[in-house]
Amino acid sequence: MYDYRGPMVLYAFAAALVQAARSVSAEPQPPGAVPGLPSAEPASPKIDVSGAHVFYGAHRVLENITLAVRPHAVTALIGPSGCGKSTFLRSLNRMNDIVPGARVEGSIRIDNQDIYAAAVDVVDLRRRVGMVFQKSNPFPKSIFDNVAYGLRINRMTRSRVELGGRVEASLKAAALWEEVRDRLHASALSLSGGQQQRLCIARALAVEPEILLMDEPASALDPIATQRIEELIYDLKSRYTIVIVTHNMQQAARVSDVTAFFWLGKLVESGRTDKIFTAPSEKLTEDYVTGRFG
Numbered sequence: 001m002y003d004y005r006g007p008m009v010l011y012a013f014a015a016a017l018v019q020a021a022r023s024v025s026a027e028p029q030p031p032g033a034v035p036g037l038p039s040a041e042p043a044s045p046k047i048d049v050s051g052a053h054v055f056y057g058a059h060r061v062l063e064n065i066t067l068a069v070r071p072h073a074v075t076a077l078i079g080p081s082g083c084g085k086s087t088f089l090r091s092l093n094r095m096n097d098i099v100p101g102a103r104v105e106g107s108i109r110i111d112n113q114d115i116y117a118a119a120v121d122v123v124d125l126r127r128r129v130g131m132v133f134q135k136s137n138p139f140p141k142s143i144f145d146n147v148a149y150g151l152r153i154n155r156m157t158r159s160r161v162e163l164g165g166r167v168e169a170s171l172k173a174a175a176l177w178e179e180v181r182d183r184l185h186a187s188a189l190s191l192s193g194g195q196q197q198r199l200c201i202a203r204a205l206a207v208e209p210e211i212l213l214m215d216e217p218a219s220a221l222d223p224i225a226t227q228r229i230e231e232l233i234y235d236l237k238s239r240y241t242i243v244i245v246t247h248n249m250q251q252a253a254r255v256s257d258v259t260a261f262f263w264l265g266k267l268v269e270s271g272r273t274d275k276i277f278t279a280p281s282e283k284l285t286e287d288y289v290t291g292r293f294g
């Protein structure tokens with residue numbers, strides 16, 4: 001049954017966003033800046049996707065995608081099921097490499113380096129570009145060992161004390177430390193769903209990524225756990241560049257600075273989140289964000 005409350009809440013929220021947009025839109029912006037984002041940020045994108053196509057075998061699922069992802073900002077990817085959001089996300093750290101027949105054409109650059117160049121160390125790329133999935137996937141190990149995992153296989157610490165310090169810092173960064181500090185050696189599977197998801201975020205943060213890709217990280221969580229993840233995303237963006245896929249329009253509006261709307265394998269438009277939700281350029285975007293389809 002159609003739930004009319006979502007669009008109504010969204011409209012109320014949109015009205016507040018319009019006001020906020022009006023209050024900042026008059027300010028002059030440096031060239032290349034996204035209005036409303038900190039102007040101290042360098043204008044060059046952290047991730048620069050240009051004319052990218054992604055194929056599974058002969059099937060082209062993403063067509064001619066061009067998107068510049070700002071550093072230290074949250075970029076939300078929205079769009080109906082099957083439009084290619086997860087495929088796009090996986091193309092940013094070459095997770096699609098492990099899918100037989102998957103192929104990327106065009107240019108995807110991180111810090112101006114082509115991540116599909118032959119010389120790229122894919123293991124190092126995935127350390128720099130961490131990923132958190134819809135369904136939390138802790139290893140059947142202790143809480144400590146989950147977070148320590150990447151540090152150990154990458155030989156990133158020199159002593160047990162340093163390892164312990166890094167695990168603690170990662171759990172703190174993922175806002176989980178207070179809840180688990182007394183049971184670090186308990187199984188990760190004994191945690192609640194929301195705690196498991198924060199553990200997976202801690203595991204991703206432990207290896208010091210620069211970019212965090214999150215594929216519907218809160219879709220399986222209750223509203224309180226969802227709120228904790230959203231607050232965490234907000235806190236993390238000062239240190240990381242975050243790209244998040246979400247089906248929840250209010251969540252996209254709350255957590256992101258920039259929103260990109262995908263539809264049938266194409267990027268319809270991207271821009272400042274308040275603009276996308278209140279004054280999008282494309283009718284298709286407006287129909288989607290107001291719940292008229294999808």
Ligand SMILES: Nc1ncnc2c1ncn2[C@@H]1O[C@H](COP(=O)(O)OP(=O)(O)OP(=O)(O)O)[C@@H](O)[C@H]1O
Binds near residue numbers: 086
């Ligand atoms: N491993 C795969 N092999 C072949 N086709 C795939 C594979 N993964 C995804 N696809 C196809 O690519 C298209 C985009 O899928 P993708 O999972 O990226 O969409 P999505 O926007 O993330 O959808 P959802 O919102 O349901 O998660 C779909 O048509 C899907 O069937």
Ligand SMILES: [Mg+2]
Binds near residue numbers: 215
């Ligand atoms: Mg998906």
